Amino acid sequence: MNRRKFITNTSLAMVGIGAGIDAAMAGGRQPLGSAKRVGIIGLDTSHSLAFAEGLNDPSSALSTSGYRVTAAYPYGSTIAISTSRIPGYIKDIQPYGVKIVESVSALLAEVDYVLLETNDGNPRLAQATEVIEAGKPVFIDKPIAASLADVRKIYALAEARRVPIFSASSLRYMDTIQDAINGKIGKILGADTYSPATFEPHHSDFFWYGIHGVESLVALMGVGCKEVTRTHTEGTDVVVGTWSDGRIGTFRGNRTGKHTYGGTAYGENGDLTLGPYKGYDSLLSEIIRFFDTGQSPVAAKETLEIYRFMAAADVSKSRGGAVVALSEVD
Template identity: 35%
Template sequence: MIRLGIVDFDSSHSVEFTQRFNHHGVDRDQWVEGARVVAGCPGESLMSPERISQFTPQVEACGVELVQQPEDLFEKVDAVLILSVCGAAHRARVLPFLQRQIPVYVDKPFANTWSDAEVMVQTAAELNTLLWNASAMRFTDDIAELRNRKPQLGPLFGCTSFGPAWHVEGNPGLLHYGIHVVEQLYALLGPGCQRVSTMSTATCDVVTGIWHDGRIGTVRGQRQGSTVYGLTVFTERATIPQWTSTRNAYRNLCRKIVEGFTTGVAPVPPAETLEVLQFILAANESARCGGIPVELSAVTSSAST
């Protein structure tokens, strides 16, 4: 049984994940085996400090020991979940655990800047310690079914991914809700995007990405009307509209967390996590500049100058 710790309780994920690992407060079909949250640090919050007092009793009710500081978890856990809502908090939370060679899962967004993301990934590689990140929407049952049908559908030529994309101060642009829609896209197209252009209004963001092989991926993030998740997938043999249900998304992500900590292999490679961040940062920059195309490589080059 893997002993898990949680750092920062300002996200509802602190409750949702703990309930599934600890078999408390959710239906049996949502239970996840192989790991248990044994201790957690309620921590601080850059964006939603009021939520910590709301979620802490719910986490504690699952049988979790509370500690005062993240470093108090070092001797109590085998792996840690960094669940801070704000991506800007993640670097400072992640590095002390990596330096102790404690494997880490980081909630979305992985980081808010390229420099933070690069430092975390490089540190994990240098210390040969697992570090990974993913949105639960990457692992929905519907996306898994589409991936399984690829042999019958033939080559995938493109995809439109849609869902909510409310802008929240602290995680700019698509980094907060829109990241789920981007992750759906990457779950099917994989990495390889070269440039993006974004049209943004008060109610919607539309991002068009061009992949290295000519495929086109589109993200439509809604802030008005229906904001359900879904995809339209364009393949050699069919065009498939598909809603994506969130019903088992947390359970499936938690299963992947156990898989990663058990095998030591990231369910989503760090290079793809970095590209997802590049995609979003480039999309945000394109929106800021009125929709001009932005190369993903420009994100890394501007960060290094």
């Protein structure tokens, strides 16, 4: 997904790391001192910059939310595709007046809410543990972690500490997916979704990118997938899931050609083509609501099913496409 266009106003571009943004708060925005302080962990993904823009840029429709990104810890990733981005993203976030700090603990001392954005899922358990132990409500971007075991540990700790936690792909909030979920085509009888599914060797196969299409599928079908079977080739994966009520949903992961995100939802009153994807604002609106209420818009059970689905698909791949029950990965 391409990041949004960032502001290049000369006066804002002169603002350095840690500088205030009070002078840029024209148009009814709250002064920084009264804002609800949001911290970002991980400046190795365009999501971090998109969220900072959405909350801090005066031209953003969401800039009146009362939340401001005030600090960021850039590091955590260990894979080259992520670490190579950090210097540029540190520079890009400076116009928003975001203070760069040297540790997660330093960040937590300065903020009330956290966006955990580290692109690499491997340090997520350690990072999320520190945030949860500090009692800060946290949105965790995809993937929650690099393995199902770590995802479970994060959610178990959040439950034990009673700390609000929310994770979702922005694809869940495509207008057409939400239309289908909200009954536009009646009861959903099945769905096919697709997305890019590039692999990264330090993550379970679909956790890195295929999660977008898998989450779209589970969002539409709901919890209750009983078993999956996966057909794998070098450039494509197709996973067929059977739900406990007999409905079937499929995910197609593409690694060749130029592909985006989409699919079809099949309802009792007709079918609905999914797409197009329009960006991050819908997800950011849900994050703001989550911070406001302390309630995740996606139940933990549903989020965990997304990761169970992907883990079971990996087992199916290892068995040459055999049917694998999701209960096997519990």
